[in-house]
Amino acid sequence: MAKANASGPYTPTSITLPNFKKCLFPLQNFSYFRSGFRFPNNIICSSSIQQQGSHKMSPIVSRVGNSGCKLVGCGSALPSLKISNDDLAQFVETNDEWISVRTGIRNRRVLSVSLFRICCHDIKKSTHMFNLNIFLQISVVVDWWGQYITMTIQRKDSLVSLAAEAAQKALQMAGVDADDVDLVLLCTSTPEDLFGSAPQIQKALGCKGNPLSYDITAACSGFMLGLVAAASHVRGSGFKNVLVIGADALSRYVDWSDRGTCILFGDGAGAVLVQACDSEEDGLFSFDLHSDGDGQRHLNASIKDSESGDAASSNGSVHGFPPKGSVYSCIQMNGKEVFRFAARVVPQSIEYSLKKAGLTASSIDWLLLHQANQRILDAVATRLEVPAERVISNLANYGNTSAASIPLALDEAVRSGKVQSGHLIAAAGFGAGLTWGSAILRWK
Numbered sequence: 001m002a003k004a005n006a007s008g009p010y011t012p013t014s015i016t017l018p019n020f021k022k023c024l025f026p027l028q029n030f031s032y033f034r035s036g037f038r039f040p041n042n043i044i045c046s047s048s049i050q051q052q053g054s055h056k057m058s059p060i061v062s063r064v065g066n067s068g069c070k071l072v073g074c075g076s077a078l079p080s081l082k083i084s085n086d087d088l089a090q091f092v093e094t095n096d097e098w099i100s101v102r103t104g105i106r107n108r109r110v111l112s113v114s115l116f117r118i119c120c121h122d123i124k125k126s127t128h129m130f131n132l133n134i135f136l137q138i139s140v141v142v143d144w145w146g147q148y149i150t151m152t153i154q155r156k157d158s159l160v161s162l163a164a165e166a167a168q169k170a171l172q173m174a175g176v177d178a179d180d181v182d183l184v185l186l187c188t189s190t191p192e193d194l195f196g197s198a199p200q201i202q203k204a205l206g207c208k209g210n211p212l213s214y215d216i217t218a219a220c221s222g223f224m225l226g227l228v229a230a231a232s233h234v235r236g237s238g239f240k241n242v243l244v245i246g247a248d249a250l251s252r253y254v255d256w257s258d259r260g261t262c263i264l265f266g267d268g269a270g271a272v273l274v275q276a277c278d279s280e281e282d283g284l285f286s287f288d289l290h291s292d293g294d295g296q297r298h299l300n301a302s303i304k305d306s307e308s309g310d311a312a313s314s315n316g317s318v319h320g321f322p323p324k325g326s327v328y329s330c331i332q333m334n335g336k337e338v339f340r341f342a343a344r345v346v347p348q349s350i351e352y353s354l355k356k357a358g359l360t361a362s363s364i365d366w367l368l369l370h371q372a373n374q375r376i377l378d379a380v381a382t383r384l385e386v387p388a389e390r391v392i393s394n395l396a397n398y399g400n401t402s403a404a405s406i407p408l409a410l411d412e413a414v415r416s417g418k419v420q421s422g423h424l425i426a427a428a429g430f431g432a433g434l435t436w437g438s439a440i441l442r443w444k
Contacts, residue, residue, distance in 0.1 A: 075169025104374025220431025
């Protein structure tokens with residue numbers, strides 16, 4: 001296929017994918033590994049085929065028997081509070097031009113508490129008015145003034161409420177009932193419970209079958225890991241409908257006096273529904289996932305002792321016990337090193353995923369990257385020779401929303417009509433850990 005003309009308007013075109021052989025064998029002793037799906041007797045499907053006693057690898061599209069998976073719905077949700085660059089400039093030494101030139105960001109959304117009042121004549125009518133959204137945490141104060149009442153509503157945004165709203169929208173687009181969901185994967189580094197928030201999303205959605213729900217923590221790469229995990233569950237465990245949600249509230253871990261980091265981050269949620277299908281309709285063709293713990297020093301929010309002191313006095317009986325309470329520090333980042341890291345590994349990962357799928361960069365319709373910094377998006381697109389009009393970006397409006405950024409950008413692109421059924425997408429995430437990964441997928 002000829003490359004798209006970068007100097008003119010780009011019109012996505014449909015393509016015929018290579019005809020790959022299917023893997024026909026029982027789904028037994030299934031296990032997951034970094035770049036594909038592993039089966040008994042050293043048979044590998046998805047990213048490569050390896051003959052016993054041989055190290056030669058050849059590209060192949062993901063296939064597990066007659067089972068495939070595809071993305072059939074998406075949704076997103078954002079906090080109501082919008083913070084502009086000008087707003088930030090009121091309490092940190094910066095300005096709109098300084099931020100936008102270096103990052104491409106102009107606004108971000110932040111979790112907050114909203115107050116609003118309603119005056120009404122009839123308490124029965126007013127009570128009905130308060131069924132605003134089943135996912136919102138609402139408290140009401142009623143003031144009586146004769147036969148009139150004034151109600152003050154306090155709505156507290158939460159990560160769970162955003163994630164549930166995004167998931168509900170994805171289900172609605174796919175035409176799937178919450179009771180038909182088999183698994184909920186919440187990709188987040190900022191859960192509202194130490195033990196995970198995914199079960200609370202399952203509760204908010206009203207899934208009566210009590211489907212398994214668990215968190216995946218991989219920072220800004222989390223959503224990519226969630227997609228691969230969903231495919232593994234569908235192909236290896238017979239799951240039919242898997243919700244993959246990326247949601248983060250990094251504003252809770254930002255030092256708002258540090259202009260090097262506070263200008264970057266925002267809160268939000270995005271979700272997709274991954275559904276089982278025949279292998280001919282398979283929508284996840286290949287992937288590539290990595291981590292490098294040595295890079296943790298460049299981007300982290302490490303645990304530290306609480307400044308409040310010991311939870312209880314040891315009375316000198318046992319040294320160092322009981323332990324002090326712990327909290328997480330604010331986000332610490334070496335921006336230059338993170339930029340170098342992303343500009344190097346992301347194109348490599350996408351190229352590797354394309355090779356495993358038997359495709360080239362000119363075959364894809366859209367490049368969808370974690371929305372961290374416009375300079376990173378531009379650097380990756382240039383390396384892959386992808387025209388700017390084929391790069392999906394909503395960074396200017398929302399900043400870096402961590403695990404939410406890819407599904408949030410995808411949802412906006414789908415609902416605006418930019419991404420259409422059959423389009424091929426090269427997606428990649430990268431971030432703390434350090435972690436990174438990519439996947440080649442097809443929308444519906």
